[in-house]
Amino acid sequence: MDDFIFLLTEKEAKYKQVYQQMKILITQGTLQTNDSLPSIRKLAETLQVSRNTTLTAYEQLVAEGYIRGEGRKGYFVNALEPVFLQEQEQEQEQEQEQEQPVLSQPTSNTTSLLVDFRAGAVDQTYFPMKTWRQLANQVLQEPSCYQYGELFGDPLLKEQLVPYLLQARGVSTTSENIMIGSSTQQMLLYVGFLLKDHFPSVLLEDPGYNGAREAFQLHRFVIETLPVMETGAQLDILKHCQARLLYVTPSHHFPYGVSMTIQQRQTLIQWAQQVNGYILEDDYDGEFRYTQQPFPALASIDPSKVIYLGTFSKSFLPGVRLSYMVLPNTLVQPFKERFAHFEQNASSLHQRTMAQFMAQGEWTRHIKRMRLTYKQKMQHLVQELQRQFGPQIAVLGEQSGLYIVVKVKSPLSEQQLIQRAETYGVKVYPTSPFFINQTSEDPLLQLGFSKLTMEEIKLGVERLKEAWQP
Template identity: 45%
Template sequence: MNELIININRESNTPMYQQVYQYIRTQILSGKLERNTKLPSIRQLALQLKVSRNTTQVAYEQLQSEGYIRSENKKGFFVDATISDEMLTYEPIREHQHEKNQNDIKIIDFKIGTVDQENFPLKKWRMITNKIINDSSMFSYGEKQGDIQLRKELADYLFQSRGVNTSAEQIIIGSSTQHLLFLLSLLLKQDYHYLAVEDPGYNVARELFALQSFIIDPIPVKEQGIQVERLLKSPSRLLYITPTHHFPYGVTIPVNERLKLIQWAKRVNGYIIEDDYDSEFRYIHQPIPSLHSLNSNDRVVYLGTFSKALLPSIRVSYMVLPRSLEIEYKKILPLLEQTSSAIHQRTLATFMNEGYWYPHLRKMKALYKRKMNLLHKELLKHFKNYVEIKGGSSGISLIIEVKTKMSEKMLIERAFEHGIIVYPCSKYFSEYVPQYPHIQLGLGNLCEEKIIKGVSQLAKIWL
């Protein structure tokens, strides 16, 4: 058993559990802690560091959730990640840095992608907008690549929260993830002809690339995410993936599999398109560092959006390009126009700069966690073993596999007849056909009363 020499800075703003987590993670990624190395018990490490057992327990739970370590019954904790020699160049994250008359029925809409509108910080947003509207630059089209102030704020935020080491020059602002994916397909179409995607997965991504004549290769998703073994047999050198919160299953890919993906991209001289979908809202453990943060070879394109944490109508999304693609982007930049509102971009930049972003994010995370826990509890209460819940540990929607002889279409129609709108998942599947219908439930703009009533009604309708 290795003794861990961890220097805890008790004066640091970084929580002690995070310091323990970061130290062990770095030791594993650097190869100093090899696979199957036994770690001190939670109690032993707490005594050694003179910290509470809760501190070491939370650190170990985070490491375990990301796949760095494993727990063996009555034996303890062991390093689970295998780090190859070519991954030893990894640079660790730095600390600072939705036949009765429907009019007579009160609709309950489990719509996907909606947010809790009542908790949008309208007063602060309006105050900032009123202040920046006097800037003469707000009366122009805005910068083609996106507001420079917002791009600088994003570079800092992405580094601190997701480990994305980038600069404002590599960040592109757009009105939506779809718009940015379309732009990316233009940049890649000359040198790449295949796109590997998750199956099931985000249908819009594969359809956008198919419009640009890319050949789509669906890769099955298993318990720990995409089947890397199948990817290795693919002719594709491009991969679109949602590794932190798989769309739509909610699976999180552990670090071992992430490292395999990075190695694959390097070996085939390709790119991973990382859509960091719903990464802000992870409820069981701290947010898992992005694929981009493990990338030392400039092989990851990173995508994110503010549509879930703020409002979809603000229309601000972003893409981080590798240096090689940044050069290609700059060649076509004169032909492009910015699709996101200059006023909304500058308002958001100021909102972040003046310290409103993190408190708002913490508030929304707590709110959505409470709603998700309630939805999960009500599904188990009313459906018991008749549904299998997929997801729920992050994001603002989940999937239920309904063990019934009814079709997906019939389930949706039955629900609608009783004033409840739920959503199909069949469009997310390419080749894989599930045994039972899958239904997607969103909770963003539903109050707790509607969640309780909606689930209760669905059970009466479907069972």
């Protein structure tokens, strides 16, 4: 056969789609034993993909025995046993049956992904690409970039973080107390290694960040839960808990979005003092509060009892893997001794570039610009949801952050709502993975907005209205 035309989508790697389509043609008998296949170059031109794409697909087919290469002659179909072909046909029929959506929809409504309400992305339009590139090029001229970085973080970045944390989050600290890493989860793993011998159990928010839960479970901590409602955490439970270690997101609870009052924060500090424990404060997007000034961090009240965790991923760029941790004085030396022989896993180039970015005032300008941009997107998303759905939905967490949670009053389950939305070209995300012991009576869905345009937000909500209507 001289030519093929496949419909390729963006949902999966293109080489894999080519491989699967070719495999189907062979197993269904459309391509017979010893049939010749188009050359790598010709197939790439026909499908408008790179030669590497078709080459990888062919190599996979060769590895699995479906085709063979005969040097300059090209590629040919191998013989398959008839029984094998029948089994393939049965498997394909079963797969087709299983792939039928739970909620049947008219074929005309089935479409490719148009709007992805994914949280954790940033708006590429406003990323200061030119400035960042210029600073990175300057940093590349420095000899330090051609050596392994400092074990616990670049000194210049830590020096910039000290005044920033005091000014923006109210946290008074020194460079010695700051540790740099690649992610919050990695920092939690390190803290787990440090504390697990003296703190066998940990108290986690329920619902809460499942990435933190995974990190603590990896260390085999006993998990206790702090129930969190839409109105806030149930702190009365603290007096009944055995754990002396608490992980919380007080400035912007994940996922409800509620913030702790100063009274609640003081209660947590008093608890940590009474039990001689520590609070792990995850301030993952504390810069983005839209109704008032960002709340001071919990660590600003008593830094001796709080391990403060911050990240550049949400506020700047996920691809720049930079996070930081502020340790109480009592943990600084034990941490350095425990990890004295571990290499720094955050890019020294990115650390030094971020230090220059902050030193020149670009970081502060970027945060101010993005806070206004994200506030406008947040308001637009909430207004569109209220206009389209009215009392059918309730919006949670619209005061801060880069996502909201939507409570849907519907007989459909969370998964059914997600599937129906995807049928209409919209991707929304579940919150059920964040729950431990608690459950929600109504489906709760997470909608991120940071990387979407105003037009995409409007289109996405309109499609959700079509998808979720009775």
